[in-house]
Amino acid sequence: MLSSLAAPEIKSTAAAGxxxxxxxxxxxxxxxxxxxxILRVSHSTYAxxxxxxGLQSINLDRDQLxxxxxxxxxxxxxxxxxDNPENLYGFMRMPNHNAFFYGRSPLEVMGSGDFVAVxxxxxxxDALRSSQW
Incomplete structure (x- = not known):
């Protein structure tokens, strides 16, 4: 989809995302x-x-996107x-005892910045969504 956009639109869409x-x-x-x-961006870009x-346009590579x-x-x-904001926003900080997380929160796991962890x-x-249908 992004490839059909002109360069300024790509930079604007990337910035919004x-x-x-x-x-x-x-x-x-x-x-x-x-x-x-997690996003593999510099401190200044994140700020x-x-x-x-602060950010109207940016070049992001495929990994960052x-x-x-x-x-x-x-x-x-x-x-x-x-349904509730406490779980919606708090879930990512909660310790998770499933095999992949081993008691760490999803944010802790992704915080390494490793692409595979993210x-x-x-x-x-995403699999949690499937079980709701």
Missing amino acids: LRTAVTILDKWGATGEQGEA RAKRKD TRVSFVLNMHAALRVVF YETFRRI
Whole structure:
């Protein structure tokens, strides 16, 4: 879909996605360092994305766009699973005792910044959505 957009539209769409992902990470209680690692962006880019008027256009590579997409889709899955804001935003900070997490929270796992950790967390969160249908 992005490939059909002109360069300025891609940069604008990427900025909007990044701003939304940063807002979600903030609501999940991610530290700045965790958010930067999860999205694989610099401290200055993350700080600009947190400001309402700080990021109107940005170049993100395929890996960064994929990470933004994972955060957005995890949030969408959690919105299907949970009705109340405490669980919707708190789930990612809660210790999880399933085999992949071994007592760590999803944010702790993804906070390493490792792509596989982010992907596998996304996969498991997205699977929660399936069980609701």
